[in-house]
Amino acid sequence: MFQDEDLRYRALLPLAEAEREGGEVACLRELAAGGAELAPTWVVPAWVEDEFYRLNNLPGQLDRLFAGVWGARVDEEKLAAAAERARALIGQSYLLAERGEGFVSALPAGRYTLRRPGSLELFPGANPQEALWALKRLWAARWSLEAVMERGPDLPEPEAVLVQADAGEPVWDEARGLYTAGGRVFACALR
DSSP states (O other), rough: OOOOGGGGSSSEEEEGGGGOOOHHHHHHHHHHHHOOOOOOEEEOOHHHHHHHHHTTTTHHHHHHHTTTTTTSSSHHHHHHHHHHEEEEEOOOOOOOOHHHHHHHHHOSSSSSEEEEOOOOOEEEEEHHHHHHHHHHHHHHTTTTTHHHHHOSOOOOOOEEEEEHHHHHHHHEEHHHHEEETTTTEOOOOOO
């Protein structure tokens, strides 16, 4: 997923520039291009998560954490302990300084909500710096006991992250078939 050429790209893009991302990101881009009023939205491309894992040697460390947990029978006690340690490991790992600085400087002052495309599990940040911390909490959430039990021992596939100006709680708009927040489009095509 991560390619050397990604080093010259920004870690946070305005929605209109996130052309490599499909799914809900593409759906939101199409809605915006068609004139729909969206909550201000930025995208952390999937390659940023991949880079974060690689540069922190997380695949090897996570493999060691979960060694002996999976087999003919899952040791649920070991699995719960490994999942908790994995979440802590993600939280203690570093994002490249230039990625973090670029992320914070790209966002105007304000409150933000981060989420994965196709999900309404929200990770709030009261300002751009806290939004960056929310990004790591969002990545760490992929190592909750429930997520690991559902996915199994494999690393999660890197995914984009949506960073949206906080406009309140999203609500389902039946007529439009999407979620809105503060009267603006917030989410479409949730899984």
